Amino acid sequence: MILFTFLWLSSFSLPIFAQFLSDNPFVSSSFSNGPDSTFNTSGTMIQTGRTGVTAMHAVLLNENNILIIDKAEWNEAQLDSGVSAYSCEYHIDTNTYRTLALQTNTFCSAGGFLGNGTMISTGGAEGVGKWGLKAKKGHQAVRHFEPCLNNTCEWQEYSANRMTNDRWYPTVEQLPTGDLLILGGSTVGTKVNRDEINVPSYEFWPPRPSRGKVHFPFLEATTMPYNLYPFVFLLPNGHLFIFASTKSIIFDYENNVVVKELPDLPGVPRSYPLTGGAVLLPLDPANDYQAEILICGGSERMNANSKADATCGRINLDAPTPRWEMDTFVYPRLMPDGVLLADGSVAWVNGCQRGWAGYKQRNHDPTFTPVIYHPNHSLKHRWQTGLAETTIARMYHSVALTLPDGRVWIAGSNNNDPPDVNAEYPTEFRVEYFSPPYLYQPSPARPLLSHVPPRWVYGATVEFLVHLDAAHDEDIKVGLLRTGFSTHSLHMSQRYVFLEHTVAPHRQSIHVTAPPRPTLFPPGKGFLYIIHGGVPSKGVEVDIQLSE
Ligand SMILES: *[C@@H]1O[C@H](CO)[C@@H](O)[C@H](O)[C@H]1NC(C)=O
Ligand SMILES: *[C@@H]1O[C@H](CO)[C@@H](O)[C@H](O)[C@H]1NC(C)=O
Ligand SMILES: *[C@@H]1O[C@H](CO)[C@@H](O)[C@H](O)[C@H]1NC(C)=O
Ligand SMILES: *[C@@H]1O[C@H](CO)[C@@H](O)[C@H](O)[C@H]1NC(C)=O
Ligand SMILES: [Cu+2]
Numbered sequence: 001m002i003l004f005t006f007l008w009l010s011s012f013s014l015p016i017f018a019q020f021l022s023d024n025p026f027v028s029s030s031f032s033n034g035p036d037s038t039f040n041t042s043g044t045m046i047q048t049g050r051t052g053v054t055a056m057h058a059v060l061l062n063e064n065n066i067l068i069i070d071k072a073e074w075n076e077a078q079l080d081s082g083v084s085a086y087s088c089e090y091h092i093d094t095n096t097y098r099t100l101a102l103q104t105n106t107f108c109s110a111g112g113f114l115g116n117g118t119m120i121s122t123g124g125a126e127g128v129g130k131w132g133l134k135a136k137k138g139h140q141a142v143r144h145f146e147p148c149l150n151n152t153c154e155w156q157e158y159s160a161n162r163m164t165n166d167r168w169y170p171t172v173e174q175l176p177t178g179d180l181l182i183l184g185g186s187t188v189g190t191k192v193n194r195d196e197i198n199v200p201s202y203e204f205w206p207p208r209p210s211r212g213k214v215h216f217p218f219l220e221a222t223t224m225p226y227n228l229y230p231f232v233f234l235l236p237n238g239h240l241f242i243f244a245s246t247k248s249i250i251f252d253y254e255n256n257v258v259v260k261e262l263p264d265l266p267g268v269p270r271s272y273p274l275t276g277g278a279v280l281l282p283l284d285p286a287n288d289y290q291a292e293i294l295i296c297g298g299s300e301r302m303n304a305n306s307k308a309d310a311t312c313g314r315i316n317l318d319a320p321t322p323r324w325e326m327d328t329f330v331y332p333r334l335m336p337d338g339v340l341l342a343d344g345s346v347a348w349v350n351g352c353q354r355g356w357a358g359y360k361q362r363n364h365d366p367t368f369t370p371v372i373y374h375p376n377h378s379l380k381h382r383w384q385t386g387l388a389e390t391t392i393a394r395m396y397h398s399v400a401l402t403l404p405d406g407r408v409w410i411a412g413s414n415n416n417d418p419p420d421v422n423a424e425y426p427t428e429f430r431v432e433y434f435s436p437p438y439l440y441q442p443s444p445a446r447p448l449l450s451h452v453p454p455r456w457v458y459g460a461t462v463e464f465l466v467h468l469d470a471a472h473d474e475d476i477k478v479g480l481l482r483t484g485f486s487t488h489s490l491h492m493s494q495r496y497v498f499l500e501h502t503v504a505p506h507r508q509s510i511h512v513t514a515p516p517r518p519t520l521f522p523p524g525k526g527f528l529y530i531i532h533g534g535v536p537s538k539g540v541e542v543d544i545q546l547s548e
Helices: 002-010 014-023
Strands: 044-050 057-060 065-069 087-091 096-100 110-113 119-122 141-145 155-162 171-174 180-183 201-205 231-234 240-244 247-252 257-262 277-280 292-296 311-316 324-328 337-340 346-349 352-355 363-366 371-373 398-402 408-412 430-435 448-450 455-457 461-467 476-482 485-487 490-492 495-498 501-503 509-513 524-532 540-545
Touching: 057 110, 057 398, 057 408, 110 171, 110 485, 110 490, 119 180, 171 231, 171 490, 231 277, 231 292, 240 292, 277 337, 277 490, 337 398, 337 490, 346 398, 346 408, 398 485, 476 501, 476 509
Parallel strands: 455 540
Antiparallel strands: 044 430, 057 065, 057 485, 065 087, 087 096, 110 119, 119 141, 141 155, 171 180, 180 201, 231 240, 240 247, 247 257, 277 292, 292 311, 311 324, 337 346, 346 371, 352 363, 398 408, 408 430, 448 461, 461 509, 476 495, 476 524, 485 490, 501 509, 524 540
16 A cells, blocks of 8 residues: 555646645635634534434435434335335435335334444334334344445345344444444333343344353343443443443453443433433544543433433543543533534534433423533533524434534434424424534635545555645644444444544645554544644545455
């Protein structure tokens, strides 16, 4: 690869570079609102487009498409047969959708990508025979979706593909081997877990035949009933961080051993149905990839009038004695969505201030204001406020995803069963885009990248073209983002890793080293950003693999 790029650069000529500049939509500048813009501190929140189906789950498939998955229920979007659709492919460039057919009920399911790029959806709930729908039971289902850019891809469901157990509200995490871990859940689409329906086990997809279903006592009495959709993150040392209720462990899933029990997170239980949110903070070679987890929000108790929690806890798992450092969450918020932005900061959107997660008006008082968390600032200086608000309540069954262009796509909200577009908090089909302040900086100009090799091997150094604003001090970072599978305030497999890099003296090219190992970023695709003076480039899709 290195040899190849050097050969390529030696044949590189200025006219080609000029051509690349004039083709790029961001050459003129992303700063389109004049020098008096206040958007440089607030960003913008713009509503456009409709999701067709309620966005209970969403996952970014590639540079232009988002896969939206609801459960089998009435929706605005209909299939050609006149029956309600419950999945769509949303096109970011045109704000339109294409309906997709499914056979099994995806109610409160999970998902992730295999290392080869296939999206896998796991689990769901009871069959449905209303609204003309004939959805089959989905509790054990494993569904495939191969992303495409040409409007032809469809769901593939094979009756032979089944998990060993029914799983409603399971969590999926991508593993360094390119397969998936599927953890927990219950056997009934219900509101509160209990012993008779609990599924305290994990399994792998594709199945690891020698393992089958592995018993996992952490999801029994100690975390009941706050143990559905546990928070799971793959750590740089190959172990998993697993959190439910207020408890967490570091777990060696290869050997089925609890490596460490962590202290309880102070405050309310943070998992469903009290529902806070969790983020693995960006991994950074500057501190040898120390793993830090941030968990925010939740609710006091399972009551429609209970108060949302306004605290966050952060823990450094590589500290000699890990402990939770408490911080404010600025606003009380349950059911928040924490998304890693293009620059490695964390935007928190969606959620509300009263109630608990579930249907039937259990949640109230939407939190309309985003906040941005800057992980590398000192405590008390991490929260950025004064951001552009929404007017749309985004509560139970809402989602958010950072986009390749650095905006955040926000959709969903449905606490009505069956759907009701006239309720106090209606079943919501409108899409919004939150553009963070980093997209409105007059200086430096947004960096540009070109000729980025599409396929990278772990630890290899690649070289490609950059265009950097000359009139600005050097403060250049390179980051790689995987946005993950968004549902119920979880962002399964979401992660961000900063990459080592060297800008060439002539400032027209950059050497970037791929993540050194798959425990930092499991095989598959991500979006690569160059960040100059806090301003991110447009992301470019790269595929990181174990070999060429
Ligand atoms: C935002 O823009 C205004 C007007 O140009 C400027 O006065 C202010 O310093 C800018 N703020 C930031 C944070 O860049
Ligand atoms: C990825 O791997 C899975 C499991 O082995 C397989 O079913 C699927 O077809 C593969 N996808 C591609 C694009 O090769
Ligand atoms: C659409 O793209 C996929 C790969 O993304 C390809 O396999 C398929 O043949 C394409 N179909 C058409 C009709 O171009
Ligand atoms: C975070 O701060 C440390 C210490 O100042 C610095 O070495 C590191 O480069 C910073 N990381 C990022 C991504 O800004
Ligand atoms: Cu749900």
